[in-house]
Amino acid sequence: MAAIKLSEVLTVPNAISAVGLGLVLHGSARADTGHGIAETVAGRLLDLLDGKVARMLNQGSEFGAGVDATFDKAGVLAIGVNLWRGRLAPRPALLAIAAQNAVSLVATAAAVRLSGEEDLAPVSAGKTAMAYQNGALGAYAVSALFRHRNRAVQRGFRVVGDAVTLIGTAYGAKASTVYIARARDLATARRAASLRTGTVTQ
DSSP: OOOOOHHHHSOHHHHHHHHHHHHHHHHHTTTTSHHHHHHHHHHHHHHHHHHHHHHHTTOOOHHHHHHHHHHHHHHHHHHHHHHHHTTOSOHHHHHHHHHHHHHHHHHHHHHHHHOSSOOOOOOHHHHHHHHHHHHHHHHHHHHHHTTTTOHHHHHHHHHHHHHHHHHHHHHHHHHHHHHHHHHHHHHHHHHHHHHHHHHHHO
16 A cells, blocks of 8 residues: 555645534534534535545545545434434434445445555445435434424424435445445455466466
8 A cells, every 4th residue: 555645635625524524523413403504514515525626726636535435424424423312313214324334334445455556436326325315314403403393394304304315325225236346346356366376376
């Protein structure tokens, strides 16, 4: 694995990723308040900008992509954990989102460990799944905001959250199969390479 250069760490996109995660961590801890929701939304929007800024400033790197992906997952996890703790969302929905992300994360980590120079960029289905899951978590948070104000509005946002969770989980399952196949193919290629090397040296 190549050494990480300081110039790859101290970049504008990485700073944006860090600020976005900080906002999400702080805001999602108060997800049942308007300020908490606004802070969380701002943090998630920053996560959409870091990749674009990296391309604009020519500051893209494998390390930066890893930071983006890791902070993205950490942000979703923080929102889910805080919604779970506050009982602000249906736990089956939170478990479905967490399980799908866990599978993708493990498969991606395995692929990174096995890869050489292969492109390990997120697949489009994974990005779509993340967008829907963010939407679902947001809908649940807004639903909780109205639980003592307007029961009809609360139920409406809860239904939206449930529907978007189903869509996001479907896209997530599609992405997970790609990540699993990627890791499996890399493992198969490594085994084949090891067998060829062993045959030659005998």
